[in-house]
Amino acid sequence: MSEDLMSKKIWIVTQHRDGKLHRMSREAIAAGQQLAQALGASAEAVILGSGIDGLAAEIAGYDLAAVHTADHAALADYTPGGYVSALAPALAAARPDFVVFPHTYQSVDYVPLLAQRVDAGLLPEVTSFENGDDGLVFTRPVLAGKMVSRVRVRGEGTVLLSVQSGAFSADSAATGSAPVAALGLGEVTADREILGVEEVAEDQVDLSKADVIVAVGRGIGGADKMAPARELAELLGAEIGASRPVIDSDWLPRDRQIGSSGQTVAPKLYIAIGISGAIQHLVGMKGSSVVVAINKDPKAPIFNVSDYGIVGDLHEVLPELNAKIRELKQAG
Amino acid sequence: MRIAVCIKQVPDTEARLRLRKDGRWVDEEDLPFVINESDEYALEEALTLAEKTGGEVVVLSLGPARVKEALRKALALGAQRAVHLQDEAFEGGDAPATARALHAALSRESFDLVLTGSQSDDNGYGATASVLAGLLGWPHAWLVMGVELEEGGASLKVVREMESGMNEIVRIATPAVIEVQAGINHPRYASLKGIMQAKRKPQEVLTAADLGLDPAVVGAAGSRLEVVSVAFPSTGAGAQMIEGDAATAARVLVEKLRNEARVL
Ligand SMILES: Cc1cc2nc3c(=O)[nH]c(=O)nc-3n(C[C@H](O)[C@H](O)[C@H](O)COP(=O)(O)OP(=O)(O)OC[C@H]3O[C@@H](n4cnc5c(N)ncnc54)[C@H](O)[C@@H]3O)c2cc1C
Ligand SMILES: Nc1ncnc2c1ncn2[C@@H]1O[C@H](COP(=O)(O)O)[C@@H](O)[C@H]1O
Numbered sequence: 170m171s172e173d174l175m176s177k178k179i180w181i182v183t184q185h186r187d188g189k190l191h192r193m194s195r196e197a198i199a200a201g202q203q204l205a206q207a208l209g210a211s212a213e214a215v216i217l218g219s220g221i222d223g224l225a226a227e228i229a230g231y232d233l234a235a236v237h238t239a240d241h242a243a244l245a246d247y248t249p250g251g252y253v254s255a256l257a258p259a260l261a262a263a264r265p266d267f268v269v270f271p272h273t274y275q276s277v278d279y280v281p282l283l284a285q286r287v288d289a290g291l292l293p294e295v296t297s298f299e300n301g302d303d304g305l306v307f308t309r310p311v312l313a314g315k316m317v318s319r320v321r322v323r324g325e326g327t328v329l330l331s332v333q334s335g336a337f338s339a340d341s342a343a344t345g346s347a348p349v350a351a352l353g354l355g356e357v358t359a360d361r362e363i364l365g366v367e368e369v370a371e372d373q374v375d376l377s378k379a380d381v382i383v384a385v386g387r388g389i390g391g392a393d394k395m396a397p398a399r400e401l402a403e404l405l406g407a408e409i410g411a412s413r414p415v416i417d418s419d420w421l422p423r424d425r426q427i428g429s430s431g432q433t434v435a436p437k438l439y440i441a442i443g444i445s446g447a448i449q450h451l452v453g454m455k456g457s458s459v460v461v462a463i464n465k466d467p468k469a470p471i472f473n474v475s476d477y478g479i480v481g482d483l484h485e486v487l488p489e490l491n492a493k494i495r496e497l498k499q500a501g
Numbered sequence: 502m503r504i505a506v507c508i509k510q511v512p513d514t515e516a517r518l519r520l521r522k523d524g525r526w527v528d529e530e531d532l533p534f535v536i537n538e539s540d541e542y543a544l545e546e547a548l549t550l551a552e553k554t555g556g557e558v559v560v561l562s563l564g565p566a567r568v569k570e571a572l573r574k575a576l577a578l579g580a581q582r583a584v585h586l587q588d589e590a591f592e593g594g595d596a597p598a599t600a601r602a603l604h605a606a607l608s609r610e611s612f613d614l615v616l617t618g619s620q621s622d623d624n625g626y627g628a629t630a631s632v633l634a635g636l637l638g639w640p641h642a643w644l645v646m647g648v649e650l651e652e653g654g655a656s657l658k659v660v661r662e663m664e665s666g667m668n669e670i671v672r673i674a675t676p677a678v679i680e681v682q683a684g685i686n687h688p689r690y691a692s693l694k695g696i697m698q699a700k701r702k703p704q705e706v707l708t709a710a711d712l713g714l715d716p717a718v719v720g721a722a723g724s725r726l727e728v729v730s731v732a733f734p735s736t737g738a739g740a741q742m743i744e745g746d747a748a749t750a751a752r753v754l755v756e757k758l759r760n761e762a763r764v765l
């Protein structure tokens with residue numbers, strides 16, 4: 170049988186923790202289903218872990234040709250060695266065209282290793298795809314979200330692809346009823362001894378309850394340049410938040426960080442000052458009702474998620490803004 | 502301890518970007534370049550570990566001639582030697598293709614540890630160093646926020662960032678590839694003495710031929726990914742951009758927040 174006549178196959182590898190599917194597993198299922206539809210392929214899901222019948226049954230409620238389970242004591246806790254040793258032989262045997270992963274801290278840790286092991290292509294952080302004039306073209310962010318790259322896959326063999334948070338809607342995943350079957354496993358070995366978990370910022374300020382957040386980014390320029398932003402926060406009764414570089418530079422404590430490795434917030438008003446708008450920051454604040462961005466770069470991606478934008482030097486805009494709000498308060 | 506650090510040179514995040522004529526990357530003419538952010542933290546971590554154990558730090562970078570400047574900076578900060586993978590054939594590689602070249606260079610010597618950044622600020626694959634770990638057959642960890650040597654360096658206690666504000670603490674054996682996350686330490690500044698000394702430190706240049714690498718397995722030729730084009734995301738979609746000088750913009754914003762959005 171020629172390649173063309175062989176049916177195409179998409180695998181979707183789901184993720185879970187503490188007995189619950191990771192939020193992005195459903196997004197990955199939606200993405201895998203859409204890719205399967207575009208290619209006339211079948212979509213099958215995989216789940217790895219120990220004692221995962223309940224989760225497998227949940228995944229089987231989606232429109233999939235099959236749900237494969239890799240159930241093994243050595244997979245109880247995630248380790249890259251465990252996951253790669255379970256998945257590599259299965260991929261080599263099934264030879265799916267694409268394997269879709271949610272782009273999470275866990276998948277980024279092991280998927281490149283898996284690609285190396287099975288000699289697969291690697292396409293991280295996909296935000297969309299289109300089967301058009303240029304063939305099958307995927308988009309992914311580059312240059313910290315300042316640009317979008319359109320890429321094509323060349324050559325033969327499986328491609329491991331991860332989908333960015335929020336790029337595919339979980340609600341669009343089609344439901345159905347899929348058969349569940351155990352994946353044939355070879356030797357599965359964990360390669361990390363897990364010594365424990367700890368909270369990054371103890372005694373943390375809970376920003377998730379704040380109504381108004383004034384968030385500062387690297388553009389603020391230093392710990393000694395924080396006064397106008399603090400004044401704005403005071404005038405508005407707001408909490409101060411920050412992007413990661415501000416925290417990494419010790420300009421503010423770690424419990425003020427917003428984003429994928431910080432807090433998730435959803436205030437009524439979010440004022441982003443000198444923040445470029447990288448995806449790792451956006452995932453932490455995109456639930457905000459009204460977003461204002463002040464940035465000197467008119468092309469800053471933060472403006473894509475903003476309701477109001479001011480292009481300008483924050484050191485000029487902030488004092489003016491504070492003065493206007495003070496006037497307003499005095500007028501009652 | 503012998504430690505290799507892979508550093509990439511990337512466009513400064515502050516830089517104004519312009520499209521290159523072919524539309525497939527940014528125009529690099531007059532573009533300011535810096536050491537990738539998380540790689541700077543990796544270098545600092547390597548220098549600290551080497552100081553503790555009396556070891557050597559070797560920096561490696563794959564890229565065009567401009568990369569020499571990044572290597573010189575790393576030497577000024579305290580690395581002993583630099584290796585520059587410079588060859589047209591290396592350019593435009595995806596994560597596996599770049600990892601193949603780095604692997605060939607690293608395999609010529611024996612290291613106890615390879616430190617890298619977690620993600621490049623240009624391609625952002627977050628993958629090159631993990632593929633490299635696979636090629637070396639070493640354990641690795643991505644997004645590392647702490648490294649502690651155990652048993653005289655036979656194993657490492659590694660703090661690894663997870664989502665939702667948690668860290669995982671794991672033990673892995675050495676040799677290992679450690680992919681450092683920004684914020685793990687406070688990178689030092691180069692001293693005048695360091696800058697002077699850097700001029701005399703060895704910088705080796707390696708081509709694909711030097712490494713016995715088939716040009717077809719590295720760079721663009723060895724990549725499964727092919728960039729069709731790059732573009733600016735559609736900016737300000739949905740955002741009302743408020744024009745005028747600072748005072749005007751501030752006044753209009755306050756009015757809008759009060760009367761339109763009703764949040765003031
Ligand atoms: C795994 C991982 C997890 C991460 N987790 C997080 C996270 O939880 N939270 C987070 O925020 N980031 C996180 N990051 C980092 C993220 O990728 C970005 O690097 C970061 O969000 C950028 O912060 P920034 O916008 O403040 O800085 P930059 O990207 O450097 O942007 C600074 C902005 O300030 C503007 N500016 C400069 N000067 C002025 C001025 N005078 N007036 C007005 N504007 C000015 C510039 O135009 C620019 O847009 C993570 C990265 C990784 C790889
Ligand atoms: N051209 C390169 N030269 C040296 N190191 C690199 C290169 N590309 C990637 N790396 C390393 O791999 C890490 C991850 O890069 P990436 O996979 O592009 O996100 C970087 O932080 C660097 O440490």
